[in-house]
Amino acid sequence: MTRPAPLDRLSVARAVEAALAEDLGRAGDVTSAATIPADAQARVAIVARTPGRLAGLQLAEAAFASIEPAIRFVAERSDGDRLEPGSVVARIEGPARAVLTGERTALNFLGHLSGVATLTAVFADKIAHTGAKICDTRKTTPGLRVFEKYAVRCGGGQNHRFGLDDAILIKDNHIAVAGGVEAALRAAKAQIGHLVKIEIEVDTLDQLDRVISEGADAVLLDNMDPATLREAVRRVAGRMTTEASGTVSLETVAAIAEAGVDLISVGRITHSAPTLDLGLDVALV
Structure with a gap:
C-alpha cells in the first residue's frame, strides 16, 4: 500500500x-x-x-x-x-x-x-482479488472530514470528492428537478469549466443508456444487484468510470466488486x- x-x-x-x-x-x-x-x-x-x-x-x-x-x-x-x-x-x-x-x-x-x-x-481486503477500490463519501463527522478521508487512505481506500465544490455529482433529486438525465447533464456541461469532472447517478439500465449517449466522466450505479452491475459495466465498455453505491456491506462487497466496477463507495467506513x-x-x- x-x-x-x-x-x-x-x-x-x-x-x-x-x-x-x-x-x-x-x-x-x-x-x-x-x-x-x-x-x-x-x-x-x-x-x-x-x-x-x-x-x-x-x-x-x-x-x-x-x-x-x-x-x-x-x-x-x-x-x-x-x-x-x-x-x-x-x-x-x-x-x-x-x-x-x-x-x-x-x-x-x-x-x-x-x-x-x-x-x-x-x-x-474483501475485494483485493479484484480491480475495484473502496472509496468514501461525504458522510463524515462535521469538522473532521479531512482527517477521516486521510484515515480512509491509510486503510487502503480512495477518496471521493471532499465537498460540494470540487466535482459535480448529479444525484436522483437533481435529475428530478432538472427534468431528466439529459437535461441535467446538458445544464452541468454548460456551467462548468473544462477541469471539473461530472458524475451522474442512475438506478436503471435505461437511465444508463441515456448517460452513455450524453457522455459523462463517471456514473454512479445506485442499488443495483451484481447481475445488473455486470450488464452496466458491459454497456459502459470503459467509456466512463463506474462506481457502485448503496447498501454495501462486508457480505455483499465482494460480489459487487466482481461485477467489474471501478469503485465502490461505502458511507459506513466513516460514519459508523x-x-x-x-x-x-x-x-x-
Whole structure:
C-alpha cells in the first residue's frame, strides 16, 4: 500500500486547538494539577489493545506538543501500519501533568481515525482479488472530514470528492428537478469549466443508456444487484468510470466488486466505524 502524504500542519493545529479548548474549558486540568507534583516526569506508551490499522499520529503528537512543547513523542509505527494486540504505537516522555492532560485528546483522535482506517482495510481486503477500490463519501463527522478521508487512505481506500465544490455529482433529486438525465447533464456541461469532472447517478439500465449517449466522466450505479452491475459495466465498455453505491456491506462487497466496477463507495467506513481500542500505559519516573 502506498502511504498517504502527511496531513496539512495548519489543519492539524486548528483541530487540536479546538479539541483541547473543549476539554480544558476555563480552568484546565484541575485533576492533574491537584494530584500530580509539578516536577513529576512520566514515560508512557500508546499500545494497541485490539488488531487494526493505524491512522492519526500527527494529531496525537500535536495534542501533546500543544500542551507542553518539552514532551518528547517518538512514533514506533507509521500511519497505515497493521497493528496487533500489544503493538506499541508511540512512546511519550515529559512532564507528567502535561502528558496526562493531553492523553484523552490524543487517544480520541488516534482511536477514531484508526477505527476508520481499520474498517476501510477490512472492506479493501474483501475485494483485493479484484480491480475495484473502496472509496468514501461525504458522510463524515462535521469538522473532521479531512482527517477521516486521510484515515480512509491509510486503510487502503480512495477518496471521493471532499465537498460540494470540487466535482459535480448529479444525484436522483437533481435529475428530478432538472427534468431528466439529459437535461441535467446538458445544464452541468454548460456551467462548468473544462477541469471539473461530472458524475451522474442512475438506478436503471435505461437511465444508463441515456448517460452513455450524453457522455459523462463517471456514473454512479445506485442499488443495483451484481447481475445488473455486470450488464452496466458491459454497456459502459470503459467509456466512463463506474462506481457502485448503496447498501454495501462486508457480505455483499465482494460480489459487487466482481461485477467489474471501478469503485465502490461505502458511507459506513466513516460514519459508523468503531473506535480502535488504544490505551496509554504509564510509568512515572
